Amino acid sequence: MRNAIIAGLLFGLAHGMSVPVNAEEQKLKKGFYSMDAMGCMITRECTKDVRRIQSINDIRKEYPDSDFDAIADEFDSMLVSLDKIGVMVFLGAEKYFPVGHRGVYHTVSNNFYLNERFMHRPHVLMTVMRHEGWHAAQDCMAGTIEIV
Numbered sequence: 473m474r475n476a477i478i479a480g481l482l483f484g485l486a487h488g489m490s491v492p493v494n495a496e497e498q499k500l501k502k503g504f505y506s507m508d509a510m511g512c513m514i515t516r517e518c519t520k521d522v523r524r525i526q527s528i529n530d531i532r533k534e535y536p537d538s539d540f541d542a543i544a545d546e547f548d549s550m551l552v553s554l555d556k557i558g559v560m561v562f563l564g565a566e567k568y569f570p571v572g573h574r575g576v577y578h579t580v581s582n583n584f585y586l587n588e589r590f591m592h593r594p595h596v597l598m599t600v601m602r603h604e605g606w607h608a609a610q611d612c613m614a615g616t617i618e619i620v
Contacts, residue, residue, distance in 0.1 A: 504567035513568040513585060514578040521565035525586070527551060534563060535592040543594045550601055557617050559608050561601075563588050575600040577607035582617055584608070 499517055502508035512518035525531060528544045540547070551561060559582045566589035569576070574596065577584040584604040591597045611617045 505569070505571055507570055509568045510570060510573065510576060510585075513562075513564050514576060514581065514583070516581070518568060521588075522568070522585070523563050525551070525561045525563050531563070531591065531597065534588065538592045538594065540594050540597075543598045546598065547601060550605055554605065554608060557582075557608065557612060559583060559617070561586065563591060575604050577604040579607070579611060579616070582608060582611060 499512055500506070500508050509518070513522055523530070523534075528540055528547045531547070532538075532540055554561060562583060562585045564585045564587060566587055568585075569587045569589075573587060574590045575584060575586045584607070586597070586600055586604075590600070608617065
């Protein structure tokens with residue numbers, strides 16, 4: 473009988489203990505690596521491990537073993553142009569992107585997000601920058617972004 477009581481108490485203690493979940497995980501119904509997680513990031517509800525990129529130097533700090541010299545001027549030029557129309561570029565943790573997604577443009581905020589998992593390769597970085605930048609250009613042509 474004593475063993476049953478002890479077992480019951482231990483079970484109750486174990487059941488009452490919970491693994492801490494961070495606030496961002498609590499917002500996600502479908503967890504990380506999902507459209508839900510990406511939505512949380514692009515609406516800026518999830519900001520942990522999401523950093524604004526303001527120059528190629530920010531990318532260089534993230535990937536010190538990569539050589540970005542060949543794309544540095546074009547990258548910085550794009551950032552200056554995007555900044556003029558109010559588009560910000562962010563580098564986000566892989567966990568916020570569905571598997572295989574390298575970047576995303578958010579048409580409401582007019583910001584775009586790069587998946588840190590792939591941006592260590594300069595040609596991939598520029599491919600995604602050009603692709604997402606084209607979406608911003610389309611919004612300019614459609615009149616949803618005001619060109620100053």
